[in-house]
Amino acid sequence: MIRLTEVAKEYPRSGVALSHVSFQVRKGEFVFLTGPSGSGKTTILKLLYMDDRPSQGEVWINGVSSKNASGREITLLRRRIGIVFQDFRLLEDRSAEANVRFALEVTGAPKAAFRPKVTRVLTQVGLASKALNFPRELSGGEQQRVAIARALVNDPFVLIADEPTGNLDERATRSVFQLLRDINAAGTAVIMATHDLDLVRRSNYRTIELNHGRVVFDSAESPASARPFDEPFDVQDTPTSTETI
């Protein structure tokens, strides 16, 4: 589904951001991308949603290759990818519902389908009762849930999350992470960049660690060391898709 082959990325000013990066992500897999700041996590994610192209090598995602993807193909690909950022990137002057609907509107989807889809994903992230609230009226965790709802509304095959819990307190972090686990459990692959090692250790998902733009560890290749803390993740305050509001 996703394959990076000998990917290198070099920027004219800041130099080498990635080199010799190769890995694959299977359908429905949950993958952590970890590493210190500047290790290349965000660059990899950008290459995945083709906001940028590799200087060398190839990124192959859902049948689209970075070597020859047209602008139209990239646009269509992004409609099948959900993207979530640390800073939420919500439109401040629109309600939660309008922010989610926005992702449907830009695809030119039939209008009749908007309401049920928006309601479904807002319920899924536990915010159906706050559909009409504006981002400033929501907590950080809630704003991130709206962003996740927006990412989910087009039924993506993969959710790409760049430090989605980076701006959240511990409680909100747990709740957002549980939501991502639920989404993954429902069949959507999740690729999550994070430097929250506690989160990584407490779950037993595949972990790819980067340093200076290189993959220094991939738990898929050495599974024994991948799960040093194979404990269940303790979540008490997390609304789930089955929660009724």
Place this chain on the structure above:
Amino acid sequence: MQSAREALTASRRAPLLSALGVITIAFSLFAFGLFALVAINIRKALDQVEERVEVRAFLGDSADIEQVAAAMKDIGEFPEVSRVDYVSQEQALDRARKEMGEFADVFEAGVLPASIEVHLRAGQRSPAMVKTVADKIKTYQFVDDVRYGEEWVEKLYKMRNIATVAGIALGVAFAAVAIIIIGATIRMTVLARAKEIAIMRLVGATDMFIRLPFLLDGLVKGVLGGLLALLLVWVSNRVVNEYFIQTIFFDRDMMFFGVVGGAMMGVLGSLVSVGRHLRRV
């Protein structure tokens, strides 16, 4: 439809920025419009003066009236000539008395010679062309002298050339300033919505989907700015007419093209601003 709604929503969210956009466009087009109005009035004044360019051939006393009539027919067929008139000695005297009333009793019949007045077509009044016609007329035997105010025609022609070159240069400068200001105004709108554009791209909006609301926004602002500029120029023209000199205003076609020009600038400004922004992000 979706684009129109997006454009409308964006204007409603930032009414001050939208109003500022329309006013900026209006004022830059107003400056251009005022210049254009001055230019067409100068041109009109020069045209009126130029209409008076004529070649006058004074006839000898022995001129045979039939020969003169035949020559007038020939001259009338020159491509440069629009009209040929005969001025008899009596008519010349009448005219002189009218034009110089205080000397009315000084003139007597027979003092002034008969003449033929040759009027030239518009666009055929350059010094060289006037001279060519004058030289041809000189060849008739019964013509004593030919005058066409050589120096005056040359000065007028030079003035007209200066006015044309200055008009084009200033016009281009004003238009360029208007385009730059309009472009900057629209760029402000684009930057104000940069976050929205970035999100649109991430969720899979096509470039056309992103561009269209801005193009509509530019079009509406251009048309409104153009109409406002037209109103301002009209008011200025009325004031000048009321208190200073009689001037002419744009005709209907010019007004139409002015507003269409504003709209085009709005659309082009948007196209360039959004295009540049999309290439960068």
